[in-house]
Amino acid sequence: MAEPHLDAAYNLARWLTRDPQDAEDVVQEAYLRAFRFFDGFRGGDGRAWLLTIVRHTAYSWLKQNRPADLHVEYVEDETGLHLHAADDAPLHATDPQTLMLRQADGLRIEIALRRLAPEYREVLVLRELEDLSYKDVAQIAGIPIGTVMSRLSRGRRQLRRVLEQLEKTA
């Protein structure tokens, strides 16, 4: 199995479990499933194939060990502002996003991304970090392409909101 695929497997497991040790458990289990159970890879996109198994394993693992993690919900409306009213506000002179972007270092992005519900976190990781097509993301996450589209759109808005909040409280 190519090294980049293993990195991708670990990266996804790490973002879904949000813990380095748990990610190791998930990757080992996924590796066993992939190569012992399914008799290895049978053609096509090896990375998407492995990521599908990693994702499935991670969710099973969470269900069994930390079910509360599956219900992480970023509360987007606590201030009573509607999502699209707030974060898609037109550009103006003191654009908060410019400020937010300037301050968004890796650590802050990590904190923000960890706060999103797993279904938004995973599509963002697969698209932005793995640079996968919508078709591949749909296959891996087991959802229609239209759902990939709407989850990415919403996930990006949510992430931006969380980053803005982090920036305000910093």
Place this chain on the structure above:
Amino acid sequence: MNPNCDEVRELLSAYADAELDLARTLSLESHLAVCAECTARLQRLRDFSRVLRERAPYHRMPAALKSRLPGLLDDDDGRAAAGPRQHGRGQILQWALPIAAALTLSVGLNLLIGSRRADGALVDEVVAGHVRSMMVAHLDDVASTDRHTVKPWFAGKLDYAPPVFDLAAHGFPLAGGRLDYLDHRAVAALDYRRGRHVINVFVWPAAGAESEAEPLTNSGYNIERWTVGGMRWWAISDLNAGELTSFAEQLRAAAIGAE
């Protein structure tokens, strides 16, 4: 059609990813040409995406884990899966042992438990068939919700006529069918749906007494299997066990009704 800003907003993210179909791309671009607000939003989306790609941490696999992975496969009983930490070891064993046990049984005890062995191997095949089907772009060779389209498609491709039932009224619409290979023979694979969940049903002729649906969980998938009308049926899905059981009952009832 001239989309308004709200509609455009929903599509901008996919447009920025170059994942929008041509028709919507054209209509969106004609809007962007005259709307400064949406154009600015698009720019913000692109900036944001670039920042994420540049700065979000990418977690590469630790070298120690990388070197440990191939060893997992060497060990017969999965004990090599134990990592350096006890916590992990326990969890992995809990996961790996049923798999290892199934393999050991299927290899070592086949004389003692003939039929169980056969089913054990079949479970692997069914799970693999299901996973494979989820990996391809087109799940079905014949895509139709109409059983009068799906059923005739199998004629000439199989040496039997698979029973195809319409369960849409029970909330399990048919989506299509394809050929698969199980138990050393070509079989019919039918694709039913429950919401966004795919239920693969494999059906082929089998001798043996009629049986109730028997549930099973393997590799994170729920499975139901039964025999009715001289056919062996296996249904597998990531659907929850309760709903899959009710699906199996509906399908079984339909087959009994057709006898």
